[in-house]
Amino acid sequence: MAEQPDDADRWDPADHGTGPRTAFLHNPGHWYSRVSGDGEAGSHAPLRRARDDRLLGGVAAGLAKRTGISVGVWRVVFVVATIVTTGYLAIAYVLAWLFIPAEGADRTIGAKALTDKRGIGLALGLTSVLILALFIASAVNAPYITSLAIPLLVCADGLVLISRNSPEDEMGYLRGLAEPAGLAPTSRPSRRVLRIAVACILAIAGLTTLVQGHDRLAIIKPLAGIVLLVGGIALACGPWWLRLAREAVEERQARVRAEERAEMATRVHDSVLQTLALIQRRAGDQQQVIRLARAQERELRSWLFDGRAPGTMDGQAETVADGIRLIQQEVEAQHGMSVEAVTVGDCLLDDDMSALLAAAREATVNAAKWSGADVVSLFAEVEPESVSVFVRDRGKGFDPESVPADRKGVAESIKARLARRGGSATIRSSPGDGTEVSLAMPRLVTDRLPRRP
Amino acid sequence: MTGATASSGSVSAGTGFAGTGAAGPGSRADGKRTRVFLVDDHGMFRSGVRSELAGEVDIVGEAGDVAPAIAEIAECAPEVVLLDVHLPGGGGQDVVGAVKASNPEVKFLALSASDAPEDVIAVIRAGARGYVTKTISGPELVDAIRRVAAGDAVFSPRLAGFVLDAFASGSAPELDRPSFDPELDQLTSREREVLRLIARGYTYREVARELFISVKTVETHVSSVLRKLQLSTRHQLTRWAAERRLT
Numbered sequence: 001m002a003e004q005p006d007d008a009d010r011w012d013p014a015d016h017g018t019g020p021r022t023a024f025l026h027n028p029g030h031w032y033s034r035v036s037g038d039g040e041a042g043s044h045a046p047l048r049r050a051r052d053d054r055l056l057g058g059v060a061a062g063l064a065k066r067t068g069i070s071v072g073v074w075r076v077v078f079v080v081a082t083i084v085t086t087g088y089l090a091i092a093y094v095l096a097w098l099f100i101p102a103e104g105a106d107r108t109i110g111a112k113a114l115t116d117k118r119g120i121g122l123a124l125g126l127t128s129v130l131i132l133a134l135f136i137a138s139a140v141n142a143p144y145i146t147s148l149a150i151p152l153l154v155c156a157d158g159l160v161l162i163s164r165n166s167p168e169d170e171m172g173y174l175r176g177l178a179e180p181a182g183l184a185p186t187s188r189p190s191r192r193v194l195r196i197a198v199a200c201i202l203a204i205a206g207l208t209t210l211v212q213g214h215d216r217l218a219i220i221k222p223l224a225g226i227v228l229l230v231g232g233i234a235l236a237c238g239p240w241w242l243r244l245a246r247e248a249v250e251e252r253q254a255r256v257r258a259e260e261r262a263e264m265a266t267r268v269h270d271s272v273l274q275t276l277a278l279i280q281r282r283a284g285d286q287q288q289v290i291r292l293a294r295a296q297e298r299e300l301r302s303w304l305f306d307g308r309a310p311g312t313m314d315g316q317a318e319t320v321a322d323g324i325r326l327i328q329q330e331v332e333a334q335h336g337m338s339v340e341a342v343t344v345g346d347c348l349l350d351d352d353m354s355a356l357l358a359a360a361r362e363a364t365v366n367a368a369k370w371s372g373a374d375v376v377s378l379f380a381e382v383e384p385e386s387v388s389v390f391v392r393d394r395g396k397g398f399d400p401e402s403v404p405a406d407r408k409g410v411a412e413s414i415k416a417r418l419a420r421r422g423g424s425a426t427i428r429s430s431p432g433d434g435t436e437v438s439l440a441m442p443r444l445v446t447d448r449l450p451r452r453p
Numbered sequence: 454m455t456g457a458t459a460s461s462g463s464v465s466a467g468t469g470f471a472g473t474g475a476a477g478p479g480s481r482a483d484g485k486r487t488r489v490f491l492v493d494d495h496g497m498f499r500s501g502v503r504s505e506l507a508g509e510v511d512i513v514g515e516a517g518d519v520a521p522a523i524a525e526i527a528e529c530a531p532e533v534v535l536l537d538v539h540l541p542g543g544g545g546q547d548v549v550g551a552v553k554a555s556n557p558e559v560k561f562l563a564l565s566a567s568d569a570p571e572d573v574i575a576v577i578r579a580g581a582r583g584y585v586t587k588t589i590s591g592p593e594l595v596d597a598i599r600r601v602a603a604g605d606a607v608f609s610p611r612l613a614g615f616v617l618d619a620f621a622s623g624s625a626p627e628l629d630r631p632s633f634d635p636e637l638d639q640l641t642s643r644e645r646e647v648l649r650l651i652a653r654g655y656t657y658r659e660v661a662r663e664l665f666i667s668v669k670t671v672e673t674h675v676s677s678v679l680r681k682l683q684l685s686t687r688h689q690l691t692r693w694a695a696e697r698r699l700t
Binding site: 338340342343344345375377379381390392394436 | 586611613614617618649652654655
């Protein structure tokens, strides 16, 4: 265990900025009283958009952290000011979203958006559609809408750029937010209710406007003209709109493919690359090498031909507690160290939980391989809203700052794997003081299985 | 009995295992070693523990079953009894019950290879001051023995996990039956935090550092959890106890 790790497999927290890590250092679990959160309130750290506690872009929460004034107050101020300024404050909000970096990020979304030619094209296309809609609205004399013209245009374009250029974790959050109301399993119930409420208010306002304007039958006369005009513009711009829409779809597909690729790379890393590393370390022991190669071959075959992904618990475990036990047995058998596993509560395995367990397995294997400790503690707790897993060793630890950014282990297998599904991972370590990996995944179904006797 | 006569007399336990050594209650001012009695039905295991503890504690006797254990403990009056949960002539809790009746000052630390919560909970409710698994390392075991001798509670990660499970808020059968003593039937949020950290593998000292409290405060929290574990009438606990004919 004294040798330096020489393959693609080391703790790699380097893809995180310093901001969140130091914050997590003092605030490693969500059940803690937010020591660091309180400590930061009113501090003179630069203004950053908050990652936790956000409703949209995290601007209000960021302001709350910066000023020490409650986030609720800021939200009310924003909403009232938006109404008073007939929507112009919304522009300020979107600009803040674009040009204030998120906690721990060193780049703003805006900086990235400037290089996103397709996104700018899409925004221009959307602008033309909106201008057309506003034109129609002004023709039917709906002043409520036309007075909102500029905020509407700027916000729509801003949101397009944000949705295309925000970092991975924000993107996941936004996707959850953008699912149709009531269908989004990831969004919290309170947010769903909020969205439905806003939608209802808008619909009622629209209906009232229509009913009020109903007696003005005169609008029917210019209607024919409007129809012609719309037809003309649609004919002129239609192909461009279609192309933009098609490009948007294609890009989405490309992103899905890229995600699949990343997922596959993770799997290969967890199984094949790990085994190859083990074989290199045990090159002298022929029996052991043969055994490892056989096991790996079996696993690859069952992945390629039976579709059972390696590193997952498909078919072997049905609940989180089963999965944790399985990790314990596997690591103890393969690496000859003892794993002290403790589970509190239990729930059924779904795709999210499988991803969490795969990350936990990876963290445990890493601890077994590199820490030099002879015991790893593995603790999983199933709570109504989320499941957390902690992997801790008292081994030699490492300096998170000194790990090269191109190491794959932690970055891909643990952090990205969880981020793709809305979870999170933090790693605490310092040389000589061991390592603790904290993993968390929100739950969709909130049943709690009784512990089996 | 012959064991544990090495003259090195080193009392500083826990070197090499993180955390508790210096701040633990183990370092006794008078330099006297804790008197320990060993109850386990496997001779191999007894001699293993004996050699691991040699020089750190005084092993004053050992027994392999319930009846001889009760008799010999009364005779040699140890401070701490290391007690296997499973014995041929009954459970470890039978030993605890009988000895507590005659020698209430003897303290018990349960040792078990078993993962089953009902076994562990039964011995704790009978009066043991703590529970550790048989895979525990030598220095850690010495530390645990000293803690128990000093009147503190010893929670292994697994026991902490059981307790968190048993005291889980809002578990279904709990809701439709009134609690006789709400103070005993639930954990405070601080106690929960302490237990979570223990379940994650933290030593008391590390828990203290993590929560910005003193080791003494951690010990107080753990002792209070132990009291609740022994006295609470929560359904989970009484069910576990009933399965071991304890109620």
